[in-house]
Amino acid sequence: MTVDLSLNYFALFGLPCQFNIDETALDCAWHALQAEVHPDRHAHQPDDVRRAAMQQATRVNEAYATLKKPLARAQYLLELAGGIDAQRLNANTVASEYLFEQLEWREAVEETRRANDADGLEQLALRLQIQTDAILTQLAEQLGPRRDFNAAADTTQRLMFLDKLRRQIDDALAAIDT
Amino acid sequence: MALLQIAEPDAPTAAPPKHRLAVGIDLGTTHSLVATVKNGIAVCLTDEQGRALMPSVVHYRSDNGIDVGFDAQNARVTDPRNTIVSVKRFMGRGTKDVPHIEAMPYVFEETPGMLRLRTVQGSKSPVEISADLLRALHTRAEAHFGSELTDAVITVPAYFDDAQRQATRDAARLAGLNVLRLLNEPTAAAVAYGLDNAAEGVYAVFDLGGGTFDLSILKLTHGVFEVLATNGDTALGGDDFDHRLYCWALDNAHISPPSDEDARRLQMAVRAAKELLTLSEEAPLRLRLASGEEIDLPLNRADFFDMTRPLVQKTLAPVKRTLRDAGLAPADIKGVVMVGGASRMPHVQRAVAEFFGQEPLTNLDPDKVVALGAAIQANVLAGNRQTDEQWLLLDVIPLSLGLETMGGLSEKIIPRNTTLPVARAQEFTTFKDGQTAMSFHVVQGERELVSDCRSLARFELRGIPPMAAGAARVRVTFQVDADGLLSVSAREANTGKETGIHVKPSYGLTDNEIADMLRAGIESANADLAARALREQQVEAERLLEAYAQALATDGDLLNGHERAAIDALVTRLRQAAAQQDPSAIADSIAALSRATEDFAARRMNRSVRAALAGHNIDELQHLQP
Known part of the structure; x- marks a missing residue:
């Protein structure tokens, strides 16, 4: 398929290509596009139309998921900015200055998890959120006015680490619930 | 030269679509x-x-x-x-x-x-x-x-x-x-x-049925029903409350292994008692066994609530997980809609009310x-x-999809609560020179070990062009459609060669098994197989012709003269075939026409995407900012 599949995700939703986005505008544009292409809108049509609808709806959802989450959005912007392949960023490698900090985080989560301490995990999740917010502000600077993509790549890597930690905390909390 | 649309006397006209049952x-x-x-x-x-x-x-x-x-x-x-x-x-x-x-x-x-x-x-x-x-x-x-x-x-x-x-x-x-x-x-x-x-707003649906439990959180905005997260237990429902009561009755009436018949009697009696306890404080369990022995056990609401409390508690774990996945707190929920017969039980309703801090909606x-x-x-x-x-339903995949990797671990490809439809592609390479096949194991579930997840399918990719180890790049695409059903396709990236996939579903039936059952079912019902096949094809042909006529009426300008003539020839061929009695000829003509219109369909879809975009240019979207 031609035109729309070559649009970048920001253009697909009619949004400016930048890290800080208007989430309400993104949601509205997503709904408007899905209202056209969602397979439910074409359920009574022949196979060829239904196939095209599924492909388009899939693409629109992928674009939305990428822009909706700050981490995926940052990775995507780095990719667009030229050559920093998000796949190659790795949550386990990090600049040495943050190594110690990450070690501490990992130990804290591991200990609290082993103690089955739900409140402790909730506390950690809260602290993690505060640090994540700070990093996002920094990232918006680097990807925005400063256009310092190398620094942004490092920051994104730190964000990936925090994101992974967040998922570990969630899994641990879910395990305690059950 | 612009093409004028002149309707031929027997050309498809865009009649208003018929009401379909x-x-x-x-x-x-x-x-x-x-x-x-x-x-x-x-x-x-x-x-x-x-x-x-x-x-x-x-x-x-x-x-x-x-x-x-x-x-x-x-x-x-x-x-x-x-x-x-x-x-x-x-x-x-x-x-x-x-x-x-x-x-x-x-x-x-x-x-x-x-x-x-x-x-x-x-x-x-x-x-x-x-x-x-x-x-x-x-x-x-x-x-x-x-x-x-x-x-x-x-x-x-x-x-x-x-x-x-x-x-x-x-x-x-x-x-x-x-x-x-x-x-x-x-x-x-x-x-x-x-x-x-x-x-409008964020709602939870608490659905406790006879055998399954679901909790979904949805955001309702201007005709869009967006599922934010879902969780549940497909082996928890009213049946389990019955079973708890059944075990209690066996113990208290001192019946040791009952006959199948007595077991059924008792199961029906406990279900009736459970339902009665929703309305009244007491529901003594009375029944006569096959031996003539009478059973009469006093039972009141408090007893029943006590013995089934762990089951009610069990519903709350998925509730908490759904909220966490949606990034919400109980207070963010505007209303809790109660669904399923078992949601009538007063202690279930009370637990929901306590958790969400509001009375559930039971109207x-x-x-x-x-x-x-x-x-x-x-x-x-x-x-x-x-x-x-119309309104729009945006639903999600309930359980993560993963692939088995080294050491029996599941690597997540599509995480739970991703909006459908969704596709993810992953690249794999060969580890031996000249390797022409690879095998995969797709699982579904949240656990790390493959053995703790549900095995969905094992499949083999064959016909990979022989190359040095690590040179072949096989791109495997996992597509989950709006029904939540998975399909897999694979392509070798260097040669573009579609690789053959042999899927062996771990659960479920193969297409051949279904075909056999269909045949057996139709034969035993003594239905006329040929007449049925013909009717089905004719209906399908009619459907396709109608859809194409409508497409032409709105987007006919997207086709040039040659394309239009080629498609029209196939339309005529299909119309002639549909008037005859040969279902396979109709099927062939249907396939030919829908192949020929595939590109047209894609262009129309692009046009509607552009139209949707045009309705939401950047300026306008910025007005929507809070």
Whole structure:
């Protein structure tokens, strides 16, 4: 398929290509596009139309998921900015200055998890959120006015680490619930 | 030169689309229902006695007859082994997956994939038994309409995995239904509730049915029903409350292993007692066993609540997980919609009220709301509504999809709660020189170990061009459609060569098995196979011609003269074929026409995307900022 599949995700939703986005505008544009292409809108049509609808709806959802989450959005912007392949960023490698900090985080989560301490995990999740917010502000600077993509790549890597930690905390909390 | 559209006398004209018959079916663990939209209002279709609910019971008689629903109820006691209840709990499941299987009066067969039941009419798959339930509802609907019906929306628990969904769709195919959509039960309920109450905001749907539990959180905005997260337990429902009561009764009445017949009597008695306790404080358990012995056990509400409290607690774990996945707190929820017969139990309602800090919404019939929502959606999917009065359902995949990697670990490819449809591509390479095949194992579930997840399929890629180790790049795409069903395709990236995929489903039936069952079913019903095939093809041809005529009327300008002439020739060919009696000739013409219009369809879709974009340019979107 031609035109729309070559649009970048920001253009697909009619949004400016930048890290800080208007989430309400993104949601509205997503709904408007899905209202056209969602397979439910074409359920009574022949196979060829239904196939095209599924492909388009899939693409629109992928674009939305990428822009909706700050981490995926940052990775995507780095990719667009030229050559920093998000796949190659790795949550386990990090600049040495943050190594110690990450070690501490990992130990804290591991200990609290082993103690089955739900409140402790909730506390950690809260602290993690505060640090994540700070990093996002920094990232918006680097990807925005400063256009310092190398620094942004490092920051994104730190964000990936925090994101992974967040998922570990969630899994641990879910395990305690059950 | 611009092309003028001149309608030939026999050319397709864009007549207003006909009203198509379509139903919504709630295929429940204890009861099933069929509903449709009549004069703009969703109604449940009733049997001759005016009953909407059909017990989900099938009796296979020794004289080869099959009774379904109320007609099969009495046989539950007299012929328990051949009278199947709660078959939904067996869909896409092996014997090890089913709780309390030891208390069931059936003869199970452990076959690879799904379990089977040995009956007087031979070995039956849960798919075939469910198809018998669906056939009864299909017949009920056709009697109402006085004409043939094929299109249906079938509801499934939101937390059903791929194997359970596939099994449900197979059952519908066996029952001669064209499945417009598999719709998640809580989503169907939200549609019925949301449209009825013009609801906006974030709602939770708490759906405790006979055998399954779902909790979905949805955001309702201007006609969009967006599922934010879902969780549940496909082996938790009213049946488990019955079982708890049943075990208590066995202990207290000092009955040690009961006969199948007595077990069934007792099961029916405890269910009646449970239902009575929703209305009254006391429900003594009284019944007479086959031996003539009388049982009379005092039972009150407090006793029942005490013994089933752990089950109520069990519903709260998925509730918490859903909220966490949606990034919400209980106070963010505007209303909690209660669905499913078991949600009537007062201690369930109290637990929900305490957790969310508000009284749950119980102003709709928890038994019917799912079928009504499905009917409303079926009506839309059949194309019976104008585009501007449609709404949009954005649902999610309930359980993560993963691939087995080294060490028996699951690597997540598509995480749970991703909006559907979704596709993810992953690249793999060969580790030996000249390697031409690779094998994969797809699993579903949240656990790290593959052995703790559900195995969906093992497949092999063959025909990879021989290259040095690590040189071949095979791109495997996992596509999950709006029904939550997975399909896999693969391509070698260097050569672009489509690699052959051989999928062996771990659970569920192969297409050949379905074809065999269909054939057997049709033959035993003594139906005229050829006439049926011809009719189906003719209907399909009519559908395609109508759709194409409509497409031409709105977007005919997207085709140039050559393209239009080529397609028109195929239209003529199809119209001629449809007038003849050869189903395979019609099928060929249908295939030729839809291949030829594929590109046209893609262009039209692009046009509508552009139109949608044009309606939301950046300036306008910025006005929407809060």
